[in-house]
Amino acid sequence: MKALLALRDGFEFRLGNGNSSFWFSNWSGTGKLADKVLYVDIHDLEMSVKDVYTDGNWNFNMLYTNIPTAVTDHLKMIPVCLNSQVADCYTWKGNLNGIYSARDGYFWLNRNEFAGNDTDSISWTWLWNISAPEKLKFFLWTALHNSLPTREMLCHRNMLQANHCPRCNQEIETTLHCLRDCDFAVRLWHSIGFTDQAFYRENDLYNWLRIGIQGKSVFMFLAAVWWLWRARNLLCLANELVSLITLRMWTENYAHLLFRCFFKQATVPDTKWVRWNAHRGSGFSNILHAELLAIYYGLVMAWEFGITDLWCYSDSKVAIKLISESVNAWHHYAAILYNIKEYLARDWRIHIVHTFREGNACADYLAKFGAANPEAYSPIVDPPIGMNLLLLADACGTFFSR
Numbered sequence: 503m504k505a506l507l508a509l510r511d512g513f514e515f516r517l518g519n520g521n522s523s524f525w526f527s528n529w530s531g532t533g534k535l536a537d538k539v540l541y542v543d544i545h546d547l548e549m550s551v552k553d554v555y556t557d558g559n560w561n562f563n564m565l566y567t568n569i570p571t572a573v574t575d576h577l578k579m580i581p582v583c584l585n586s587q588v589a590d591c592y593t594w595k596g597n598l599n600g601i602y603s604a605r606d607g608y609f610w611l612n613r614n615e616f617a618g619n620d621t622d623s624i625s626w627t628w629l630w631n632i633s634a635p636e637k638l639k640f641f642l643w644t645a646l647h648n649s650l651p652t653r654e655m656l657c658h659r660n661m662l663q664a665n666h667c668p669r670c671n672q673e674i675e676t677t678l679h680c681l682r683d684c685d686f687a688v689r690l691w692h693s694i695g696f697t698d699q700a701f702y703r704e705n706d707l708y709n710w711l712r713i714g715i716q717g718k719s720v721f722m723f724l725a726a727v728w729w730l731w732r733a734r735n736l737l738c739l740a741n742e743l744v745s746l747i748t749l750r751m752w753t754e755n756y757a758h759l760l761f762r763c764f765f766k767q768a769t770v771p772d773t774k775w776v777r778w779n780a781h782r783g784s785g786f787s788n789i790l791h792a793e794l795l796a797i798y799y800g801l802v803m804a805w806e807f808g809i810t811d812l813w814c815y816s817d818s819k820v821a822i823k824l825i826s827e828s829v830n831a832w833h834h835y836a837a838i839l840y841n842i843k844e845y846l847a848r849d850w851r852i853h854i855v856h857t858f859r860e861g862n863a864c865a866d867y868l869a870k871f872g873a874a875n876p877e878a879y880s881p882i883v884d885p886p887i888g889m890n891l892l893l894l895a896d897a898c899g900t901f902f903s904r
């Protein structure tokens with residue numbers, strides 16, 4: 503029965519129809535809202551999430567209860583999508599389909615304090631208790647287990663032939679090389695103030711990460727390892743070279759964001775800080791989430807424009823597969839999927855097709871344009887000027903190869 507308690511942390515609340523109590527359920531994942539206000543006004547006691555979140559907006563003004571601005575600001579950053587067909591429920595965090603398996607449970611237990619019973623295993627409580635988003639904790643956990651798919655690791659598993667660093671092509675790409683020792687990484691670390699030589703001396707990955715996470719510049723450290731790895735993946739998987747200056751900007755913005763969200767002492771809100779959703783969709787738990795919401799909003803807009811014959815291109819095969827299959831009610835994004843399906847079932851001709859982002863220059867342009875936009879969602883009425891040539895090429899039937 504001890505396992506039951508340990509496993510409980512592996513489940514998280516997922517909104518569906520929004521019938522859960524606005525105040526007394528942990529729908530936001532950060533605890534009950536009732537605990538964050540002085541008191542809940544008697545008029546508001548029965549409010550459910552869907553009463554306060556209507557037509558895609560938060561209507562905090564309708565409440566009698568006074569919610570601190572810092573809290574409402576935080577809530578606004580959470581991408582909410584409701585659908586009446588799917589119940590609010592707890593889903594298993596270990597995978598997106600939300601279905602718990604004994605195998606998942608085993609891995610989960612092994613990385614929680616429960617594993618402390620085993621004398622050989624390291625306790626991971628310290629990691630799961632750090633102040634950072636879950637995705638970052640999972641990333642660190644993977645790195646601490648030396649399981650990031652670096653080229654060295656992929657070679658070791660016979661999945662790749664060459665184990666050299668994709669950036670410098672000089673050294674073997676170990677996790678430490680990728681996150682710290684590669685020339686590019688060193689320059690980033692220097693540029694954000696990690697100049698102490700001791701930082702570069704620790705040769706044990708676990709120790710280095712742990713010292714960094716527990717050090718005084720923790721948010722900058724976390725942001726840097728996160729973005730170094732992301733930039734590495736962009737290079738390897740999308741052939742996209744991120745410049746040092748861009749990476750530094752992403753890192754610093756992300757560090758500020760983490761500080762804002764996770765620093766324990768309450769600070770006065772400062773409007774100059776980057777918004778949660780301002781930065782390459784960081785408010786989204788993953789890219790699939792952003793992809794599905796983009797499809798959904800696109801459909802809503804097309805429907806409102808009265809379009810009767812629509813071709814919708816997506817570069818996400820996973821998203822298309824999910825849309826074409828029946829919805830698994832435990833899926834983390836079940837509500838969005840139901841919303842999409844409701845639009846697909848309407849009386850219009852609609853085709854959802856896969857394309858590579860590079861194969862659709864206009865979509866590629868808009869994706870990059872969107873990444874630089876601070877809003878989570880913003881419709882564009884006229885094509886941006888920079889798109890004119892691309893649109894012309896598209897209209898002429900120009901073919902863009904990958």
Ligand SMILES: [Zn+2]
Pocket residue numbers: 667668669670671672673679683684685
């Ligand atoms: Zn390198």
